[in-house]
Amino acid sequence: xxxxxxxxxxxxxxxxxxxxxxxxxxxxxxxxxxxxxxxxxxxxxxxxxxxxxxxxxxxxxxxxxxxxxxxxxxxxxxxxxxxxxxxxxxxxxxxxxxxxxxxxxxxxxxxxxxxxxxxxxxxxxxxxxxxxxxxxxxxxxxxxxxxxxxxxxxxxxxxxxxxxxxxxxxxxxxxxxxxxxxxxx
Numbered sequence: 445x446x447x448x449x450x451x452x453x454x455x456x457x458x459x460x461x462x463x464x465x466x467x468x469x470x471x472x473x474x475x476x477x478x479x480x481x482x483x484x485x486x487x488x489x490x491x492x493x494x495x496x497x498x499x500x501x502x503x504x505x506x507x508x509x510x511x512x513x514x515x516x517x518x519x520x521x522x523x524x525x526x527x528x529x530x531x532x533x534x535x536x537x538x539x540x541x542x543x544x545x546x547x548x549x550x551x552x553x554x555x556x557x558x559x560x561x562x563x564x565x566x567x568x569x570x571x572x573x574x575x576x577x578x579x580x581x582x583x584x585x586x587x588x589x590x591x592x593x594x595x596x597x598x599x600x601x602x603x604x605x606x607x608x609x610x611x612x613x614x615x616x617x618x619x620x621x622x623x624x625x626x627x628x629x
Contacts, residue, residue, distance in 0.1 A: 505550065
C-alpha cells in the first residue's frame with residue numbers, strides 16, 4: 445500500500461491496518477500470546493525495538509504512547525500560529541536521535557499494564573487520533589509547512605507515521621513472532 449497522500453487514503457490506511465493488526469492479535473493462539481518475543485536468533489533484526497518489546501502488550505502500549513504524542517502535539521499547537529513558540533512532537537528531553545530512550549521509557553512505564561487494558565487504551569487512542577484527522581482538510585494535512593509548528597513537513601506525515609505506518613510495523617513484528625513460535629514447536 446502506498447504512503448497516504450490525502451485525507452481519504454490516510455483514514456482508509458489507518459483503519460485498514462488497525463483492523464489487520466487486531467485480526468492478527470485475535471487469531472494468535474494462547475501459546476503465541478503467552479510466549480515472550482525472542483528475535484535474538486535473527487541477525488537481521490538489530491534495531492533496538494526487536495529486543496525492547498517482550499510481548500503483544502508491549503507492542504500495543506508502544507502504539508498507544510505514539511498516539512498520545514500525536515494527540516498532545518495537536519493539542520499543544522492547534523492555536524499556535526508561529527514556529528517560534530511551537531511545542532515539538534517529541535517531549536523536550538528527547539530528539540529524533542534519542543527517541544529510542546523515550547520508547548524505552550514508555551516500555552518501563554507500562555510493565556504493570558495488562559494486555560486487556562493495553563488493547564482498550566489503544567482502541568480509544570486510535571479513535572481519538574482518527575477524530576483529529578477528520579478535523580483537517582486535505583490542504584491542511586498534506587501541504588508542507590501549512591502549519592508553522594510542523595516544521596518542514598506536513599501534518600499528514602505525522603498522522604501516517606503514528607497510525608498506518610506504525611500499525612504496519614507492529615503487524616510485521618507479530619508475523620515474525622508467530623513464525624518464531626511455529627519454528628520452536
